[in-house]
Amino acid sequence: MTLRTLFLQAPSFDGYDGGAGARYQMKREVRSFWYPTWLAQPAALVEGSRLIDAPAHDQSWDDIAHEVDDKELVILHTSTPSFRQDVHTAELIKGRNPNAIIGFIGAKAAVESQKVLDTSAAVDFVCRNEFDFTVLDVASGMPLSEVDGISYRDASGAIVHNKDRAVVEDMDTLPFVSPIYKRDLTIEKYFGGYLRHPYVSFYTGRGCKSRCTFCLWPQTVGGHNYRTRSIPHVVEEVRYVLREMPQVKEIFFDDDTLTDNAPRIEEIAVALGALGFGRPGFPVSWSCNAKANVPRKTLEIMKAGGCRLLLVGYESGNQKILHNIKKGLRVDVARQFTKDCHDLGIVIHGTFILGLPGETLETIEETIEYAKEINPHTIQVSLAAPYPGTFLYKQATENGWFDNSNELLTDGGTQIAQLSYPHLPASVIFDKVEEFYKRFYFRPRKMGAIVGEMIRDFDMMKRRLREGVEFFSFLRHRKQAA
Known part of the structure; x- marks a missing residue:
């Protein structure tokens, strides 16, 4: 019998695009949300499952807490920037439903499986690398000891790393994700x-x-x-x-x-x-x-x-x-x-x-x-x-390029300049982003093109005005974060 399964992108910062589809998780200069495709894909495999993408739907823990009460398996997508909040959510889930099995997926889990499990006893297992059919095996009731591609905490509390799972070669074996979007998401929330x-x-x-x-x-x-x-x-x-x-x-x-x-x-x-x-x-x-x-x-x-x-x-x-x-x-x-x-x-x-x-x-x-x-x-x-797992991360570690901290974002979700060089400090790189935007957009040629686009299309006018407000708010918050 298939376990009652919830796929969850946990609540996070206001306007934070941390979804299981965003290549880089952060608050954008214009409010944006990518679809949680990496969660929707295994959700399409697991019969009777449910997907919740809390950040895109402006949902807090209080809004979704009841959803975990009857679940036997909860799969959370995590990333390096969202990890602390995701662990906190896992602990809230365990506190409310101690019998739920909690698994983490995503790049962070794939490359730092031991570290993820060491961080909190609330996380029962993590999926390494490509995880669609790994999650399906767990949801189908297969003992964790027999599931390829996971690291898990056994009954004694010891962490066990099972053998790797082969990647999917026949991509047509994966079901469509769009029916999951239609079933569980409000697509107008994605920008x-x-x-x-x-x-x-x-x-x-x-x-x-x-x-x-x-x-x-x-x-x-x-x-x-x-x-x-x-x-x-x-x-x-x-x-x-x-x-x-x-x-x-x-x-x-x-x-x-x-x-x-x-x-x-x-x-x-x-x-x-x-x-x-x-x-x-x-x-x-x-x-x-x-x-x-x-x-x-x-x-x-x-x-x-x-x-x-x-x-x-x-x-x-x-x-x-x-x-x-x-x-x-x-x-x-x-x-x-x-x-x-x-x-x-x-x-x-x-x-x-x-x-x-x-x-x-x-x-x-x-x-x-x-x-x-x-x-x-x-x-x-x-x-x-x-990001951990990339060659750039290895370079930065070996060359001492990190600027004081390994944090990618501020507590409010704004991106931090992590890399600093003897000839070019992080603070200067950070400030150059705003200069780049202003010098690109605040040109007569570009401003004229934007205004012309707005005049031709009333819906575009409303959208560009909203985005303009968001853009200047983004720049203001960047200055406060500096």
Whole structure:
């Protein structure tokens, strides 16, 4: 008999995007929430389960406490920034329902399983690496001693590390996550500053062949072998969204870099075009993560098939820094890619990171000027975040780059500049984020484009005004956190 199971993203900071889908957990410059896909996937496997995403739904412990009363198994997603709060929630659950088995999933649990279990007796087991079928085995009543891919506390209190579980190779064996969104979540609660609202996101594959030293999921859970769902399987989930969630205006494919496999993304684009995407009047668009090296021919096929936006990790405008982080990208190639997207009418949300190895005041200036030159529609500027399990974390530890503390966020959820170099202290890197935003957005050309967009679309006007208030509030809180 399947255990009565709750999948939970625990309550946390107000406006904190710590969900089991956010690559980096923090409060955003504009209020944003990613879908808890990494929780929804095993929830889709476990019959009769329930998913609660408390941060996105503004739920406190008091709001959800009753939900744990009859549960036999509770699975919490955790991350390095949210870990203390997640442990506190686990202890509250045990205090209310001592018989519940509590398991932790996520990158933090995968790479620091012993540490997680040592922290609190309330945590009975953690899942290492890819955990969908691991959770299913536990929920099916299999003794913990027989479940591959977990570390657990046995009856004597000793911590036992079972053998690893093989990763999923046939991705079509995983059920759709969108029915779980429809069943358990209010999709209007999920925002992306650059995505049409409401949106839905899911994966068409896992893993990423790139070796970026800072990137979290491939180095901790997903791996570097890109395993994909079949095109018909992907298209059928898109059909489900169109049929069952008619309010959705955009579908975001959340693969680390969907465009790494050009023939496959072209095939997906053609299949989506056959559904109506890209045709005049069709109400839904699609978007995805992309590396800034997609050939123009592929971009043309994507655009024809309804692709509206690409989320592109430029990271830096300095070639040496891109080499340092093993980005596998040339600045001149990225520049041409961006020009092609502008020519074709594909919108770009560009992401940049300050404080990566090799950063100087001069390279920061180079990156700001580069961003202004290539001119993505919107940008996100983050601080280098050395999460445990990444090569960047190993570098920072070995070279003594950590600035006083290993904390990634303030108590209020604002990102901290963790890395400090003899020639470039963390405080300077922190301040440069605000300068980057102001110099990019407060230009006549960019301000005119934003105002024009608002004039053409009343819904966009309301949205941009709200985001403007949130943006300035974000900057104010950053100053208070400094």
